[in-house]
Amino acid sequence: MSDDIGLSEAERSAGIVRCDACPVLCRIRPGRPGACDRYANENGTLVRVDPLVLLARPDLPKVAFIEGSNTWAGELGKGEGAPFTEPFVTGIGATTTYPDYKPAPFIVSSKHDGVDMVTVVTEGIFSYCGVKVKIDTDRYLGPEQATVRVKGEAVGHVTTAEYGSQMLSLGGVHHLTGGSKKEGVVTCEALLALCAKEAVELVIDGGSTVTVQADRPPIVNGTLEERMRVGCGSAAIGMFAPQWKDHVDEVIVVDDHITGVLSEHQGGAFLDMKPAGIRVRGRRSTPGRYFQVAEPGLGWGGTDVSDPLEIIDRIDPKTAWPGLKLLMVSTTGEHSAWFELDGDLKPRPAPMPAPVRKVVERIAENCEPALCTVLFMAGAGGSLRAGVTENPVRLTRSVRDALTRVTLGGVPAFIWPGGGITLMVDVSKMPEKSFGYVPTPALVAPIEFTLRADDYAALGGYASCAVSLEDVLRSTKVRLDK
Numbered sequence: 299m300s301d302d303i304g305l306s307e308a309e310r311s312a313g314i315v316r317c318d319a320c321p322v323l324c325r326i327r328p329g330r331p332g333a334c335d336r337y338a339n340e341n342g343t344l345v346r347v348d349p350l351v352l353l354a355r356p357d358l359p360k361v362a363f364i365e366g367s368n369t370w371a372g373e374l375g376k377g378e379g380a381p382f383t384e385p386f387v388t389g390i391g392a393t394t395t396y397p398d399y400k401p402a403p404f405i406v407s408s409k410h411d412g413v414d415m416v417t418v419v420t421e422g423i424f425s426y427c428g429v430k431v432k433i434d435t436d437r438y439l440g441p442e443q444a445t446v447r448v449k450g451e452a453v454g455h456v457t458t459a460e461y462g463s464q465m466l467s468l469g470g471v472h473h474l475t476g477g478s479k480k481e482g483v484v485t486c487e488a489l490l491a492l493c494a495k496e497a498v499e500l501v502i503d504g505g506s507t508v509t510v511q512a513d514r515p516p517i518v519n520g521t522l523e524e525r526m527r528v529g530c531g532s533a534a535i536g537m538f539a540p541q542w543k544d545h546v547d548e549v550i551v552v553d554d555h556i557t558g559v560l561s562e563h564q565g566g567a568f569l570d571m572k573p574a575g576i577r578v579r580g581r582r583s584t585p586g587r588y589f590q591v592a593e594p595g596l597g598w599g600g601t602d603v604s605d606p607l608e609i610i611d612r613i614d615p616k617t618a619w620p621g622l623k624l625l626m627v628s629t630t631g632e633h634s635a636w637f638e639l640d641g642d643l644k645p646r647p648a649p650m651p652a653p654v655r656k657v658v659e660r661i662a663e664n665c666e667p668a669l670c671t672v673l674f675m676a677g678a679g680g681s682l683r684a685g686v687t688e689n690p691v692r693l694t695r696s697v698r699d700a701l702t703r704v705t706l707g708g709v710p711a712f713i714w715p716g717g718g719i720t721l722m723v724d725v726s727k728m729p730e731k732s733f734g735y736v737p738t739p740a741l742v743a744p745i746e747f748t749l750r751a752d753d754y755a756a757l758g759g760y761a762s763c764a765v766s767l768e769d770v771l772r773s774t775k776v777r778l779d780k
């Protein structure tokens with residue numbers, strides 16, 4: 299960081315400093331923060347406001363460290379026999395390498411199992427970034443490709459459903475920089491809040507309003523989602539058919555994707571169940587498996603159905619019989635109803651027998667807690683790679699060859715195969731206050747590259763800039779996390 303380049307004499311004498319940690323180049327008055335609140339003018343000196351975050355190794359007890367005092371009060375570094383005897387220096391609070399060619403702010407050398415290692419630590423400014431959100435719910439959130447909005451601004455879109463979950467793609471360069479200024483600002487705010495594990499209300503065009511928070515249950519149109527389904531309607535039939543067989547004549551598991559009908563399904567046929575003659579609406583895929591029995595919605599099994607009998611198309615008088623016992627249940631067991639056919643073969647509600655109730659409860663018991671998962675996804679671009687080595691493509695190759703481990707806030711990242719360093723990481727595992735932003739707009743996230751010191755030298759790294767952990771502690775305000 300330089301703090302007076304480009305300032306006028308008047309600005310200098312007013313004690314103003316200039317931050318060059320991102321393209322905004324804030325001029326900051328004494329005692330004030332910059333536009334992103336991450337840097338400030340402290341008595342005429344530009345400082346990074348937040349401490350550098352160190353992670354205690356899992357095999358070490360957490361020790362007291364007095365923030366800002368440069369006093370190390372623990373025994374770290376003296377562990378016997380542990381592969382890692384020092385805390386890990388993360389990129390949180392590390393500062394950036396902008397404008398790209400500066401070496402990373404911390405290149406920390408260490409010894410692990412007798413091998414000299416380096417960890418190259420920086421805060422990356424990610425213009426190409428977003429989050430992938432997985433929402434465990436059967437409820438209908440909106441059509442695929444529908445726009446997802448925050449405060450009326452488009453911040454992303456609905457992608458396909460996965461097994462028991464709905465996926466959203468939020469952020470990305472088109473929303474951050476390709477739309478109006480307001481769209482970029484709102485997108486950046488929403489991403490920052492989601493990455494900080496805060497709740498964000500998302501409104502989906504033609505669909506629902508859903509409150510999303512990392513590692514917490516979603517709230518869909520004001521209702522807290524509790525259960526992630528045990529499987530689709532067909533899977534539920536397969537799983538529980540033997541437990542139903544002696545107590546029912548038919549079971550229909552209502553599901554927006556695949557509704558299952560027990561007596562027709564292989565699960566029932568293998569148990570010698572006789573056909574019950576109840577035909578559900580929708581498109582028959584294979585025996586006992588039906589698609590599109592209703593419209594998607596917030597009712598039974600992610601359909602718009604509140605009365606399950608709506609999905610029955612007809613009852614064949616040649617096959618069905620008075621007294622036929624029918625269970626209708628949703629994929630989570632949240633909805634269930636018991637019917638018996640009367641003399642006109644009309645389903646009449648009746649008290650559910652205890653053994654059947656038990657299996658319905660078992661469906662619910664086999665559901666998992668519904669959660670939202672937020673994965674930060676970004677591409678490590680020019681400034682990041684150039685901050686590690688003068689020859690950035692070698693870093694990419696080294697990551698691909700698994701010689702360099704990439705972590706964000708100490709959490710291992712999934713690296714996409716193919717070109718570049720395109721990564722994903724679960725924000726819920728990252729330390730508090732891992733993310734920041736700059737008003738360009740872009741997100742700021744910590745990133746660490748750890749590799750053998752000889753490999754680092756071979757890829758043209760800034761080996762001469764390497765410092766020890768003790769050097770870091772002497773010169774920098776730090777915070778120790780678990």
Ligand code: SF4
Nearest residue numbers: 317320323324332334
């Ligand atoms: S927005 Fe933040 S990082 Fe960018 S110049 Fe201003 S204070 Fe520095």
